[in-house]
Amino acid sequence: MLLVFAFALLLGEALTEDVTVNMKVTKHYSGHFEGHFVYTPKHGIKGWELKIHFSVPVHNIRQWDGDWIQKDPHGEHFVMVNEKSNGILPAGQPLDIRILGEFSGSEVPKGTGVFVDLSHDSQTLPPLPHHTGQATKYNYDEVLMKSILFYDAQRSGKLPANNPIPWRGDSALHDGKDVGHDLTGGWYDAGDHVKFGLPMAASTTLLAWGLLQWKDAYEASGQLNRMYDCIKWPLDYFLKAHTGTNELYIQVGDGSADHSFWGRPENMTMARPSYKITTSKPGSDVAGETAAALAAGYLVFKTKDHAYANKLLSHAKQLYDFSKNHKGIYSKSVPAAAKYYKSASYEDEAVWAGCWLYYATNDAKYLADAEKHHPAIAGGAWGQSWDEKNAGANLLLYKFTKKDTYKQDIVQTYKSWMPGGSIHYTPKGLAWRLEWGTLRYAQNMAMIALMAADYGINPTSYRKWAMGQVNYALGDGGRSYVVGFGKNPPTKPHHRAASCPDMPATCGWDHQRTNQPDPHVLYGALVGGPGKNDDYVDERTDYKKNEVACDYNAGFQSAVAGLKHLAVHNNLPH
Missing domain, CATH: 2.60.40.290 (Immunoglobulin-like)
Structure with missing residues (x-):
């Protein structure tokens, strides 16, 4: 024919x-x-x-x-x-x-x-290299490429000339005007258009850590330069948001007003107030996490762009001192954040930030600070997230000191998380921590498990468990939970921009309620995930199971990079 x-x-x-x-x-x-x-x-x-x-x-x-x-x-x-x-x-x-x-x-x-x-939405996808290394059940190169595309779709502000998302344009160009600062840029948090500083910084730190640990995975998958661009976008925003030695803008947009609007970010007309922490309204948690993200960014860019890296480190040091010298929980200082990202404590960020500043500077004072705060997070971790850094902090303490007490914290954590522990498992094998973004917790812990294995802690069992959790999200659970990837992926994620038709068509709540697939594929987005019994229906209105978020993809993407690293070295578990 x-x-x-x-x-x-x-x-x-x-x-x-x-x-x-x-x-x-x-x-x-x-x-x-x-x-x-x-x-x-x-x-x-x-x-x-x-x-x-x-x-x-x-x-x-x-x-x-x-x-x-x-x-x-x-x-x-x-x-x-x-x-x-x-x-x-x-x-x-x-x-x-x-x-x-x-x-x-x-x-x-x-x-x-x-x-x-058909070229569905005319989106140009980056090239994938010829596969190298060990054969994998799922195409990890494709997952990495598409996960980065998800972060491209979350960009706020003036988009670059090489913007790969044709259905996204410049938006929120007046952010910060209410306070006389340029606060444009950064990532929209989830399926909405608020910029929340704490989860954005936590996501950036996990992504940067994955790049530091498994740079060869990004090189082998052909995504290294795209990954640099990916994390530079929020890092640039944090530099703008740090407007004074002891002043950090930690949110732009009001959640209630934002959530009453279903439409493109390019068409927003509601007020977008800016919120900050200061010495009188402190936020040790968000300042510490932002310091950690900037320090991790320094480590990523120090050989690529020395001047930029040094700027990141300078701001990281100032924010670390701010978090240390002016104690407080940010969501108490900024009530507008409490309904959406209420922080439980700042002790874990104190350890976490101390570890990252030590990693970046090799200055023993930061490690001493981290160890001083360790008793507050000792023991098994509930689960790495935007709010809890215990697992990652304990692992970094072990990496730097090799002290058995930190190793035992990790072992105790995974004794709880692995089968036979206290975590519920779905019939098809997902470690199910919580109904909100359950895949996010499993993927974050898969990332930490792969890190721990690299540091010599139970490498065989931890790598096998981590691969099982990642592969569940990619298809082992009976379907893909990653938009635009694999078998029967979600087509109706809870995401305003993807659900709206091409400009200049109007968009509103009818587009949220329709049962039709999104007109734009939100490539790479990991949805919240199934219920306790692997129950899942692809519905846009189900924001528990079908919303997407920057922090959902961060540990997931890094875990995929960890598995790709193992494949490059022919060391995937069997």
Whole structure:
């Protein structure tokens, strides 16, 4: 058959090829047949349509590799489109469309057709390298690439010329105008448009840590430069938000007003007030976490951009001193944050920030501070999150000191988290901590487990457990929980911008309530996840199970990088 395959290169350059292909009939018996349309693209593709013509009428036609959008009642002409899980193919990856059907008479059907590029939202996807290292069950390169795309979709402010998200534009360009500071930039928190400093900083720290620990994973997956750009976006924002030695803006936007609006960030008209911590209204937790993020950023950029790295470190030191010298819980000082990200304590951030400043400076005073605060977080950790840093802090203390007491904290933590401990497990194997963002906790702890394994703590069992938790999210749980990846991924995440049609069409609450898939694919976003019994329905209105957030993806992406690192070195667990 003549196969016209028009597609966009993953690098963005359109290319059309005419290729002659015939349906290969692999089985036929008693009026039944099985055929395959096979094509191996020379370049990456994204989104396809297959128009099929049969030489004789067929009926009861079925397949598992696409969705029918047209069926000829006479049985000769059919049209299908790709499923979400197989619309994007790297160069050299075969596309095999399997068809089953029935026919009358003695002539076995012959099939011809035309593949047509759909380029779903015209989004240009970055290229993927040829696979290197150990074979993996899931394409970790693709997951890393798409997770970074999710962070691109969360960007606020003036977008760069190379913005890869065509349905996102400049937004919130007046942030900070109410206080006379430029507070544009940063990430929108989740499916809404508030910029919350504590989870944004916590996400940045985990992403930077993953890059520090497993840089070779980003190099091997072809995503290293994109990852630098990814974390630089919030780091630049934190520099803007630190407007004085003892002053840090920790939120832009009012949650109540924001949540009453369903639309694009580009169309926001509500007031976006700016909130800060000061010496009289302290926030040791958010100041400490932001110091940690900046220190981790320093470590990431110190060989790439020395001047920028030094600027990050200077601000990190000031914020660390601010957090140390003016004690207080930020959500008590800024009640606007309490409804959404209420902090329980600041002792864990004191240890966490001390560890990161020591990591960046090798100055013993920071390590001494961290060890002084350790008794407040000793023992097993509830779970790494935007609010609790116990597991990561204990691991860093062990990394720097090799003291057995910190190692035992980690061991006790995973004794609780692994099967047989106190954590509930779903029937299909997810460590289920909490109904809100349950996948986030499992993925954060998978990341910490992979880190601990690298530091020599139970490497075999911890790596195997971590891979199981990551692979659950990618498909082992029966479906993918990552938008735009794998089998039956979510198509209706709770996310305003992705749910809105292309400009200039209006967008409102009807777009939240519709049962149709989002018009834009929020590639790489990890949704909250299933209930205790693996129960999950892909509904946009279910913000417990189907919202996305910057902190949901951070530990997840880093855990995937950890597994990719193991694959590069042929050391994945069996």
